[in-house]
Amino acid sequence: MAATGRMNHELKRKAKEAEKNCSDPVELLRCKCLQRGANGIKGLARTFKIFDDDGSRSLDKSEFSKGIRDYGIVLERDVVDQAFDALDKDHSGKLDFDEFLIALRPKMNASRKALVTQAFNKLDKTGDSLITTEDLKGVYNVKKHPKYLNGEWTEDQCLLQFLASFDSDDKDGKDPEMTKK
Numbered sequence: 001m002a003a004t005g006r007m008n009h010e011l012k013r014k015a016k017e018a019e020k021n022c023s024d025p026v027e028l029l030r031c032k033c034l035q036r037g038a039n040g041i042k043g044l045a046r047t048f049k050i051f052d053d054d055g056s057r058s059l060d061k062s063e064f065s066k067g068i069r070d071y072g073i074v075l076e077r078d079v080v081d082q083a084f085d086a087l088d089k090d091h092s093g094k095l096d097f098d099e100f101l102i103a104l105r106p107k108m109n110a111s112r113k114a115l116v117t118q119a120f121n122k123l124d125k126t127g128d129s130l131i132t133t134e135d136l137k138g139v140y141n142v143k144k145h146p147k148y149l150n151g152e153w154t155e156d157q158c159l160l161q162f163l164a165s166f167d168s169d170d171k172d173g174k175d176p177e178m179t180k181k
Contacts, residue, residue, distance in 0.1 A: 008037045025083035032073045047071045058094040133159040
């Protein structure tokens with residue numbers, strides 16, 4: 001759901017207020033991102049993808065530091081180092097892109113988690129914790145999609161495009177929360 005102007009303003013205000021009490025470097029980085037609004041973390045993610053020159057989906061400490069600085073977030077060098085070290089769970093000297101984003105995103109409250117689960121379950125017609133094009137056929141109607149209407153795409157291609165907008169880079173349709181169990 002896109003944030004309204006009012007919601008975005010409130011998010012920025014709360015993040016600025018929360019920053020005053022931050023002692024955790026990861027929480028401080030999160031607050032700095034959220035001060036840019038609902039797309040602050042997403043913007044940082046885009047910046048980090050640019051710095052991933054080798055396509056490894058990971059960043060070393062130098063790339064991490066440069067990415068934060070180039071995104072316009074001002075933090076002391078030691079805070080950046082502490083944030084990197086806290087996020088580098090396996091102490092490999094590299095931050096996995098997905099783990100970084102998961103750690104940086106604010107936690108969902110119980111009611112939002114319930115809503116997301118309810119939406120996922122509605123789409124997952126087969127109940128196998130995967131949302132496939134077969135699941136979507138009964139839920140998402142592509143008949144008015146411009147590329148379907150002009151004959152450029154089939155129904156399955158439209159459904160795959162729809163699915164791709166929700167899935168990670170592996171496009172496997174799996175719910176990461178369900179696959180952890």
